[in-house]
Amino acid sequence: MKKCLLLSTILFASFMNVANAATVVATVGGKPITDTDITARTKLMTRQGKTSTDNRRQALQNIIDDYVKLNYAANFNVSPSDKDAESELKRMKLGDLSASERAMALSATRANMAWQVIVARTIMPTINISDEDISNEKILLEREHGLPIEMTLVRLIDIPESVAKKLTKPKSCDDAVEMAEKLGGVPQKFSAVEYELATDIRNRVAGLPLLTWSKHMDDSVLLVCKTKKTKGYGKLDEIIKQNATYKQAMFIADQQLKQLRRKAVVVINDDRYKL
Numbered sequence: 528m529k530k531c532l533l534l535s536t537i538l539f540a541s542f543m544n545v546a547n548a549a550t551v552v553a554t555v556g557g558k559p560i561t562d563t564d565i566t567a568r569t570k571l572m573t574r575q576g577k578t579s580t581d582n583r584r585q586a587l588q589n590i591i592d593d594y595v596k597l598n599y600a601a602n603f604n605v606s607p608s609d610k611d612a613e614s615e616l617k618r619m620k621l622g623d624l625s626a627s628e629r630a631m632a633l634s635a636t637r638a639n640m641a642w643q644v645i646v647a648r649t650i651m652p653t654i655n656i657s658d659e660d661i662s663n664e665k666i667l668l669e670r671e672h673g674l675p676i677e678m679t680l681v682r683l684i685d686i687p688e689s690v691a692k693k694l695t696k697p698k699s700c701d702d703a704v705e706m707a708e709k710l711g712g713v714p715q716k717f718s719a720v721e722y723e724l725a726t727d728i729r730n731r732v733a734g735l736p737l738l739t740w741s742k743h744m745d746d747s748v749l750l751v752c753k754t755k756k757t758k759g760y761g762k763l764d765e766i767i768k769q770n771a772t773y774k775q776a777m778f779i780a781d782q783q784l785k786q787l788r789r790k791a792v793v794v795i796n797d798d799r800y801k802l
Contacts, residue, residue, distance in 0.1 A: 552797040553587060555594045564590060565800075567627035571635065574621045574628075587800050590631075593638035595787045600641035603648065607640040609633060615640060642780070650776045650783075656768050664767045673722030673729050675759035680732065682715045683707050684747040691743040700752035703738070720757060 551559040568586035572578075600606065612633045624632060668674065681703045683691075690710050697703035700716060707714040721729060731741050732751050741749040795801055 567631040596638040596642040612636040679752040
């Protein structure tokens with residue numbers, strides 16, 4: 528009886544070991560990644576609003592990247608503590624997490640924190656943003672979103688093109704208003720920061736010289752009377768430089784991560800997760 532019980536225990540333990548081994552879908556640097564890990568990471572991605580047509584494969588890639596980041600960061604003695612990761616996790620406000628989701632979130636957070644330190648230490652100092660780069664970024668910013676410049680405009684709506692052709696270059700805002708009224712128009716004078724203007728209006732006045740009527744469009748014309756730089760404009764170049772530096776650094780970091788990923792010893796055991 529005892530022998531039968533012992534044999535049953537051994538067979539059960541063997542079965543459980545095989546079952547557990549079957550859940551290991553991949554290893555990275557010898558570290559196992561189980562199907563349970565991937566499920567936890569997929570749920571975490573969903574909480575973060577990250578969706579994909581192939582979430583489970585993306586989840587596996589993210590777990591591999593976490594390992595690669597932490598492993599590389601260790602070469603620079605960079606290893607964020609669980610306490611720091613906990614603080615960052617609270618800031619992210621992901622809600623109640625299951626034990627597996629929490630463990631995965633802590634691992635992912637530590638990896639991202641480590642990678643940010645590496646980027647700041649090794650990549651950011653190598654980026655050189657020129658005045659030309661800043662100027663080009665400013666042009667792009669103005670075109671897409673507008674600048675922190677307060678503009679005073681005169682707008683004439685519901686006027687035929689024949690009337691618009693009679694408008695001449697005014698000497699001032701008041702002159703523009705008076706001119707429009709004499710032609711039977713009802714001018715609207717208003718001030719707004721450029722990035723607060725509606726996209727269609729901003730596009731029409733972009734690059735328009737001061738005190739020059741825009742082209743007649745949609746039965747309306749616009750004129751910029753004057754502009755004034757806001758307080759935020761003085762910091763614009765520095766903000767643009769920081770953003771441009773960050774964008775370049777992250778591009779280089781992404782290329783570096785791809786290289787590190789290729790060098791990592793990754794073994795995929797499950798054909799469903801072949802990358």
